[in-house]
Amino acid sequence: xxAPRSFSKRSFKPVPARAAQRGFSLIEIIIVVVLIGGIVAFxxxxxxxxxxxxxxxxxxxxxxxxxxxxxxxxxxxxxxxATLDELVTAPGDATGWLGPYYKASDLKxxxxxxxxxxxxxxxxxxxxxxxxxxKKAGGTSVxxxxxxx
Numbered sequence: 001x002x003a004p005r006s007f008s009k010r011s012f013k014p015v016p017a018r019a020a021q022r023g024f025s026l027i028e029i030i031i032v033v034v035l036i037g038g039i040v041a042f043x044x045x046x047x048x049x050x051x052x053x054x055x056x057x058x059x060x061x062x063x064x065x066x067x068x069x070x071x072x073x074x075x076x077x078x079x080x081x082a083t084l085d086e087l088v089t090a091p092g093d094a095t096g097w098l099g100p101y102y103k104a105s106d107l108k109x110x111x112x113x114x115x116x117x118x119x120x121x122x123x124x125x126x127x128x129x130x131x132x133x134x135k136k137a138g139g140t141s142v143x144x145x146x147x148x149x
Contacts, residue, residue, distance in 0.1 A: 052133065052142040055110040059130045059146045062106070066115060067128050067148040069101040080119045080126055109146075111135060 024032075069087050074080050077094040081087055086094070087101040108114050109130035121127035127148070134143035 055133065056142055056146065058110045059132070062109060063115065063128055063130055063146055063148050066102065066107070067126075070117075070126060070128065073097075073099070073101050074125075081117075082119070084115060084117050 066084070066087075070081060073087055076096045076098045078096065079094070082091070084102075084107050085104070087099060088104045088107070090097045090099060111130075111133055113131060113135045116129045116131065117126065119126040129148065130146040131137055132139050132143045132145055136143075137145060139145065
């Protein structure tokens with residue numbers, strides 16, 4: 001006679017159709033979207049607030065660099081440039097010009113405004129400044145004038 005065989009039966013229970021297709025509810029999706037929106041808004045405010053102070057620092061650096069190029073022009077030619085354009089293209093009457101000293105595209109501040117250049121200056125040979133974010137003389141904070149000293 002044959003000995004009884006032992007079978008290892010696994011019981012598979014069918015999964016109900018609704019449980020297998022269950023996704024996120026509309027309220028769960030709305031909560032996640034609102035949370036992500038809040039995080040993005042917070043991050044954007046921090047980034048944009050930092051942009052103004054970064055532009056001020058960049059403008060200060062640019063003013064110093066352009067002033068150095070003006071002084072280099074003066075050492076090479078024996079005179080100050082009449083306009084900042086003379087840093088880019090050689091003036092007809094300048095002997096000893098070794099430029100270009102600067103690129104035309106770099107003669108604007110971070111807000112896209114051309115630097116203000118005056119010769120003679122109020123207290124020195126020339127004045128060089130950026131009018132800041134408001135693009136007008138005077139102002140405070142990011143709107144303040146950035147002047148070569």
